[in-house]
Amino acid sequence: MTEPHGGGNPGPDSPYIFGDAETDRYRLETQTRLFSDYIRQNAYRFAGDNVNSILDLGCGEGQLGFVLREIYPHARLVGVDKDEKAIAVARSKAEALGVANVEFVIGNIEEALPPGPFDLVYASVVMIHTRAHQRIAELVKANLAPGGHFWIKDLDAAGVINAYDNPSYKKVAGIWFETLARVGAHPYVADELPALLQTVGFEDIKREDEIYPLGGNSEAGLAMLAITMGAVYNGRALMSKVMGVPERDIVKLYLDVINSATLAEGEIGAEKMVNIIAR
Numbered sequence: 001m002t003e004p005h006g007g008g009n010p011g012p013d014s015p016y017i018f019g020d021a022e023t024d025r026y027r028l029e030t031q032t033r034l035f036s037d038y039i040r041q042n043a044y045r046f047a048g049d050n051v052n053s054i055l056d057l058g059c060g061e062g063q064l065g066f067v068l069r070e071i072y073p074h075a076r077l078v079g080v081d082k083d084e085k086a087i088a089v090a091r092s093k094a095e096a097l098g099v100a101n102v103e104f105v106i107g108n109i110e111e112a113l114p115p116g117p118f119d120l121v122y123a124s125v126v127m128i129h130t131r132a133h134q135r136i137a138e139l140v141k142a143n144l145a146p147g148g149h150f151w152i153k154d155l156d157a158a159g160v161i162n163a164y165d166n167p168s169y170k171k172v173a174g175i176w177f178e179t180l181a182r183v184g185a186h187p188y189v190a191d192e193l194p195a196l197l198q199t200v201g202f203e204d205i206k207r208e209d210e211i212y213p214l215g216g217n218s219e220a221g222l223a224m225l226a227i228t229m230g231a232v233y234n235g236r237a238l239m240s241k242v243m244g245v246p247e248r249d250i251v252k253l254y255l256d257v258i259n260s261a262t263l264a265e266g267e268i269g270a271e272k273m274v275n276i277i278a279r
């Protein structure tokens with residue numbers, strides 16, 4: 001639920017009202033750091049240590065691909081994303097960091113993938129944004145080296161909706177996910193992927209939860225709360241239009257959540273994401 005090109009001054013046009021642009025950028029960076037730590041802790045277990053080529057699907061600005069390259073420094077890395085601006089940022093980051101053997105390409109993963117084969121195909125928070133799961137899974141399967149792994153990380157709808165046991169939170173999270181579904185995203189994809197991957201011929205399919213604190217005083221809890229509720233606030237006009245709910249009602253739910261989360265002592269819940277790994 002991150003907004004990769006978020007920022008700007010807080011106000012009616014700003015995606016976040018949690019603070020100034022610097023603070024919000026810092027929170028997005030914190031989230032990337034949390035996700036990066038998870039990758040560092042689990043990559044060998046999920047994909048083994050013999051990875052010589054990596055394809056990062058929906059790579060955004062390349063942030064997680066660079067982490068994979070750090071783990072597999074000799075691997076060729078290809079990142080693909082349909083967002084030209086994100087690819088331009090990824091390319092300049094690669095140049096600034098002096099990372100060789102890296103390529104970032106503009107492309108629609110529903111149509112074709114950069115030529116492989118790849119030992120690891122990684123897709124973080126991208127399957128939720130598409131409905132062409134079977135097609136993408138088939139393309140990945142055809143593009144994996146023998147013994148290669150497909151590692152999908154995504155939101156878990158039940159995990160997000162049940163992250164905080166609070167009526168306003170549950171209501172606004174429900175509106176948010178229904179909006180996503182109606183505009184062409186697929187918030188329940190994580191539940192369907194294991195069976196779909198099996199149909200496409202993947203084996204050894206496993207699912208592992210990735211859990212973060214929500215709220216409280218830890219850096220992780222504050223970042224997850226800010227990012228989650230920032231996405232809700234950012235999407236208020238869309239939710240209002242798609243669901244026919246007045247925008248002020250959504251803002252009221254949002255404020256209820258922020259107020260009770262701020263007044264709560266300690267963490268208010270946990271945010272769960274899911275990883276699906278297959279061969």
Ligand SMILES: C[S@@+](CC[C@H](N)C(=O)[O-])C[C@H]1O[C@@H](n2cnc3c(N)ncnc32)[C@H](O)[C@@H]1O
Pocket residue numbers: 001002004057058059060061063064080081082083086107108109110123124125126129130
């Ligand atoms: C939430 S971002 C995730 C970025 C990065 N993978 C991460 O986890 O930090 C989703 C990315 O998927 C890209 N994306 C969505 N649908 C796509 C498609 N059909 N083809 C290529 N990229 C796509 C978006 O442009 C966006 O950069």
